Amino acid sequence: MREPTEEEIKNVIMPLMLSGAKMLDRHCPKCGSPLFEKDGRVFCPVCEYRAKKQMGEVDDVKGILMKKLVEIANSLPGDPEEMEKHLRVMERIIDVLRKYKELEG
Structure with missing residues (x-):
């Protein structure tokens, strides 16, 4: 360090x-x-101080990801192919959020 x-x-x-x-x-x-x-x-x-600052940055990233997840969920298209693309993106975001949760213990 x-x-x-x-x-x-x-x-x-x-x-x-x-x-x-x-x-x-x-x-x-x-x-x-x-x-x-x-x-x-x-x-x-x-x-x-550095640990608290780093945790704040992680919380900021998680907040951005959650906001994007809600945004995508609220704008799902009617076309099945487009909806499938949106759902894959949502699945990736959820996977990243799970990984953050695992890191936190």
Whole structure:
């Protein structure tokens, strides 16, 4: 993983320091950020921030896919051949959504 960016230092580490969290003299083995302790919990704020950000991006993709699925379902054509094409696209979207669900656990 890469080291903390200036944005992460400004938006994650600095506010944490100002909130009273204790910066430890140890560093995260994944990103190199200083580890912090707050309320008895030792953690890497940068890795946690990145994980939350990534989950938000996954949720955005899932939302887009769901919206497209509904859009296609609401506009099914009467022609059987065209309807079959639409249904295949819907099936692919559902497969991708299932894979996202499996990844989440």
